[in-house]
Amino acid sequence: MIAKMTNNGRLKISEEALIRMNQYKQDSNEKFEAGGVVLGRFIKDFKDVIVDRITVPMIGDVRGRTFFIRGEKRHQQVITNAWIKSNGTCNYLGEWHTHPESYPTPSGQDIKNWKEILSTRTFSSLYLYFIIVGTHQVRIWEGNRKTGKIKRLYR
Numbered sequence: 001m002i003a004k005m006t007n008n009g010r011l012k013i014s015e016e017a018l019i020r021m022n023q024y025k026q027d028s029n030e031k032f033e034a035g036g037v038v039l040g041r042f043i044k045d046f047k048d049v050i051v052d053r054i055t056v057p058m059i060g061d062v063r064g065r066t067f068f069i070r071g072e073k074r075h076q077q078v079i080t081n082a083w084i085k086s087n088g089t090c091n092y093l094g095e096w097h098t099h100p101e102s103y104p105t106p107s108g109q110d111i112k113n114w115k116e117i118l119s120t121r122t123f124s125s126l127y128l129y130f131i132i133v134g135t136h137q138v139r140i141w142e143g144n145r146k147t148g149k150i151k152r153l154y155r
């Protein structure tokens with residue numbers, strides 16, 4: 001899956017990451033929200049971004065039918081290990097979670113969380129990416145660290 005970013009570069013989500021996220025798609029009433037962090041690489045001087053891998057729900061997360069609160073410690077461990085093992089090329093790129101709706105839109109709480117992450121987290125690029133996996137569509141938003149603005153990306 002490829003989306004066009006504000007800087008005219010392209011964001012590519014690897015097939016593997018997409019398949020993994022879709023495994024948590026809330027396509028039945030019993031399935032709780034899921035989520036995790038998004039990891040990957042910058043290429044061509046930060047212009048293009050590739051999402052290589054994601055984390056999936058772990059102990060420490062709080063999950064319900066319409067909410068997902070990611071725990072910090074275990075996901076952070078994965079981020080740190082990936083960064084070290086890749087010699088600093090595999091970076092934290094953002095967050096993903098599922099919604100029990102066909103064409104997902106961020107809730108007020110999502111926007112609030114994303115803005116908080118943009119303003120408090122240390123990361124190497126100007127942008128972070130926020131993915132919501134709906135039952136029929138996966139959508140991506142781009143957050144700007146400087147302006148705090150969040151905008152949807154299209155294919």
Ligand SMILES: [Zn+2]
Nearest residue numbers: 099106107110
């Ligand atoms: Zn949400």
